[in-house]
Amino acid sequence: MKKIIALLGILSLSVSCKTAHSVSSKDSLKDAYKNQFYIGTAMDLPQIHGTDIKSDDIIKKQFSSIVAENCMKSMFIQPQEGKFFFDDADKFVEFGEKNKMFIIGHTLIWHSQLPKWFFVDNNGKDVSPEVLKQRMKSHINTLVTRYKGRVKGWDVVNEAIMEDGTYRKSKFYEILGEEFIPLAFQYAQEADPNAELYYNDYNEWYPEKVKTVIKIVNNLKSRGIRIDGVGMQTHVGLDTPKLEEYEKAIVDYASSGVKVNVTEMEISPLPSPWGTSANVADTVEYQAKMNPYTKGLPADVEKEWENRYLDFFKLFIKHQEKIRRVTLWGVTDNQSWKNDFPVKGRTDYPLLFDRNFQTKPVVEKIIELTKGK
Template sequence: MKNLFYFFAILLFFWNCKPNRTQSDTAMSDTATFETEKPRKLKDALNGKFLMGTALNVRQIEGFNPAEMEIVKTHFNSIVAENCMKSGRLVPQKDHYNFDTADNFVKFGEDNNMVIHGHTLVWHSQTPRWFFKDKAGNEIDKEELSRRIKDHINTVVNRYKGRIKTWDVVNEAVLDDGSLRKSKFYNLLGEDFIKIAFETAHKADPDAELYYNDYSTSIPKKREGIVRMIKKLQAQGVPIHGVGMQGHVGLDYPELEEFEKTIEAFSALGLKVAVTEFDITVLPSPWENQGAEISANFEYKEQMNPYPDKLPDSVNTAFNARCLDFFKLFLKHQDKLEKITMWGVNDDNSWRNNWPVGGRTDYPLLFDRKNRPKPIVNHLVDLATQ
């Protein structure tokens, strides 16, 4: 009996210690429940505004980094291949296509109900050398180059017809001064190579949306050159549906006002607009106005790699503010923007670590090297859902 008495005494003590649940407590609990139901995923927060995309590298596509792919499935609803669909990777030797990685990339997108973007069909930088040579190693003529462009586009686009929704048909054909780049495509075919590429892609898949893609589009002369080129294509009836603005930006360049002018200028052409390759470098630039010319490389110097171990709080604050400013701009023009695509999943696999100076440590993306969302992710969710 004594033990039973002690048991009930202890039970009564804890019952009296339990706080009463007031109406105020109930309201607070309901509020907390409501807030936890608020979307915390980027793709959900931005639903109905624009797609949230990211670029995938070969190791991710081939399953070597499952934690990174979980980030992709959780936060993104659009994907683009960083390199595996460029002609230099797809067909390094004449008539010998290797679609293994590209097929896995497309399958991942389909399995996860994502919008798949093809990148890229015609680009001067990663075109295999054989593309411009005959069997004897001599340069081909314009008729043969035209045929090879058509054959390549037909081969690739037809393989993924109805599966890849949007394509970068031509990449980086305009220089910063607004003139057309004197690439091997241009030197043999003139500006007609652009027309040929778009017309061929449209015939291969009439339902696909076709984009022109370029970097440093905020430079006024380059913006004007792209607009001039597109107006000429439109006047010829060439099927072009959108423009991709590569968003390789820094903490202090480009000016937001110029970036906004470019969104408005491209939209005024009656085209869809996408920010295709967004990242924010926090490192010093070896040149005054940094673009994204892939062929540019500079010698490593310690002063060009100021944060090898950790990003200082002051720089992290500046990164957050810069990212918020851009997303405020994107949301302001959500009626014009189809998607925003981060160029990479986390800081560790960003190309920014090795370009334009190799061996550096950069912090340009939304997820850190341990696949943790940076605080900016929640800030962006709050911004999109306020």
């Protein structure tokens, strides 16, 4: 009996010691990383309007920065020429200000999620370069001026470069050529000279894409046009990219004299039919093998996913002087766009908080990294 009591005492001591070193309820991501970089999340409409109370509680506790997931994209904020809809964006900015957050606007110029009128005249023909410049300037000036001094950084141009380093053949490019990027940054700088201005893209570690983006950065700077950062979206999986590839991209971007922003991070543990992509047009037909974990992740897959997150955050800490912020693209798994991408009906688990609004164990470990453990 004495042996049993002694054993229970040892176990109790072991548990209490373990608890003493665990993360307390007051620890949060934003507090842990306050000396490294902003830690952020994207907000969707239920969160912005306060109807997703549980997510809002997580955002307030865990994050120091927020970005608009959709409500500032041109198709929503200017659905008709000259007719702006600011209600959602206003509430988003108010949420950030109330909670003393670093607010990011997303996105000013993007070929996708854009209203049909933007590129055509009354006859459905492509507009002239001068008309498109005017529309770009009006859109950017109206949006940026409205939130001048309040939105601290803007994704000015989004996803303009292909993986091989060529320019995406969007209507912006077809009508204005490469000049549409300097124009966008010029208009944004004029509208709010103090806001940080970023170029943002996915598959941002591809060597040829890195080279072209750096050329754009250097070109803007040579012309006296400000660019403060490059956004690495970081829509990644368990295998792609290799950590070394991603690290090289961080170093290369930073060497051009701008900060790196990790802008839309999530790590999907699901298989991909074609590698890594974040192109919203790249959907594929449903296949059961592409949706293998409908009831939750197996323990070995969850461990691999967790280690992948930790490897990335170790890398962020290593290069913290180069990094302005790390933003997750959503709060909980049920919010993530990856649930239906690239296969409709998929169940994905890419974020730090689960479908029941519970903190995943990896969060404690990410916090612990800042303590040098």
